[in-house]
Amino acid sequence: MIDVRGLTKRYGDVLAVDGLTFAVRPGEVTGFLGPNGAGKSTTLRMILGLDAANSGTATVNGRPYAEQPAPLKAVGALLDPGAVLPSRTAYHHLLGLAAGNGIPRGRVDDVLAEVGLENVGRRRAGTFSLGMRQRLGIAAALLGDPPVLVFDEPLNGLDPEGIVWIRSLMRRMAAEGRAVLMSSHLMSEMELTADHLIVIGRGRLIADMTMKAFIEAHSDREVLVRSPQITELRRMLATAVNVRTDGPDGLLVTGLEPAEIGALAAAGDVELHELTARQVSLEQAFMDLTRDAQEFRTERAETAETPEKAEKAERLESAEKPDKAETEAGR
Numbered sequence: 001m002i003d004v005r006g007l008t009k010r011y012g013d014v015l016a017v018d019g020l021t022f023a024v025r026p027g028e029v030t031g032f033l034g035p036n037g038a039g040k041s042t043t044l045r046m047i048l049g050l051d052a053a054n055s056g057t058a059t060v061n062g063r064p065y066a067e068q069p070a071p072l073k074a075v076g077a078l079l080d081p082g083a084v085l086p087s088r089t090a091y092h093h094l095l096g097l098a099a100g101n102g103i104p105r106g107r108v109d110d111v112l113a114e115v116g117l118e119n120v121g122r123r124r125a126g127t128f129s130l131g132m133r134q135r136l137g138i139a140a141a142l143l144g145d146p147p148v149l150v151f152d153e154p155l156n157g158l159d160p161e162g163i164v165w166i167r168s169l170m171r172r173m174a175a176e177g178r179a180v181l182m183s184s185h186l187m188s189e190m191e192l193t194a195d196h197l198i199v200i201g202r203g204r205l206i207a208d209m210t211m212k213a214f215i216e217a218h219s220d221r222e223v224l225v226r227s228p229q230i231t232e233l234r235r236m237l238a239t240a241v242n243v244r245t246d247g248p249d250g251l252l253v254t255g256l257e258p259a260e261i262g263a264l265a266a267a268g269d270v271e272l273h274e275l276t277a278r279q280v281s282l283e284q285a286f287m288d289l290t291r292d293a294q295e296f297r298t299e300r301a302e303t304a305e306t307p308e309k310a311e312k313a314e315r316l317e318s319a320e321k322p323d324k325a326e327t328e329a330g331r
């Protein structure tokens with residue numbers, strides 16, 4: 001288990017991490033999220049003893065990293081896949097780490113096979129692609145068979161097969177009872193991989209909850225309703241917070257539950273062909289929650305953070321202009 005309490009880090013005038021407290025529990029993949037510059041890497045570096053905190057503590061299974069007798073057996077980490085001597089072979093890189101931590105040399109072949117590098121173990125790491133270096137970094141993290149794993153952006157540079165592989169590896173590590181902490185900006189992948197989320201913004205904790213609770217708490221749920229009597233239906237849904245068109249016979253409604261929409265439709269004798277509560281994406285929930293905590297935003301992001309939102313804004317606009325909505329619906 002990782003236990004972070006009141007962790008604070010200052011770089012000159014920048015308060016990179018500001019009184020952060022959270023725990024990473026065994027048996028779960030915990031996603032570590034935050035906009036650029038939120039303080040994720042700094043926090044991970046302090047957990048791994050690579051940066052000293054100004055105040056607060058970070059422990060792994062009850063001890064600070066620096067006090068672990070064999071660190072690689074306590075916590076495996078992937079922070080910087082470039083941190084390998086280019087002239088060393090993958091095998092010798094891992095062998096050096098194993099020797100320093102009292103890990104039997106047989107583990108080197110095991111982890112090379114685990115990450116799919118068994119055929120290139122004798123090649124120099126300097127010839128590796130980014131994806132191969134990521135795999136080598138993951139092999140190093142697994143070397144000591146540790147109960148705690150920390151991965152900073154492990155998906156960088158991986159192809160689709162590699163991304164699926166990481167997902168199943170993380171899930172398996174958690175199923176074996178390990179505590180897994182992983183940062184990533186790839187929200188769709190995080191949504192599929194993590195059980196729990198720690199979200200930070202400007203160095204502070206802004207959410208610590210299960211994936212499901214996070215998505216439910218931080219985004220408006222939409223209900224898709226289809227009817228051949230779309231005009232009547234729209235009139236009846238005047239009390240909803242927001243209604244926008246979805247194709248020629250559909251409306252996307254926020255602010256009303258499916259049962260309420262069904263009841264309104266029944267009362268007004270409107271026939272319904274579909275009534276579906278839509279799952280909101282992690283990306284949308286994350287954007288909604290962290291909008292105020294984003295240090296760096298592009299001009300386009302100010303108005304529409306995702307293509308999905310741009311489309312939403314456009315649809316809202318067209319919903320306000322019936323002529324345009326009809327034209328679009330007819331397409």
Ligand SMILES: Nc1ncnc2c1ncn2[C@@H]1O[C@H](COP(=O)(O)OP(=O)(O)OP(=O)(O)O)[C@@H](O)[C@H]1O
Pocket residue numbers: 011014015016034035036037038039040041042043
């Ligand atoms: N060595 C350093 N010296 C000075 N400032 C630093 C240093 N490392 C990080 N910072 C600053 O601390 C803040 C947090 O940075 P950090 O890299 O931890 O964020 P992050 O959440 O990992 O961001 P990203 O998602 O972009 O990787 C930023 O404002 C960054 O500029």
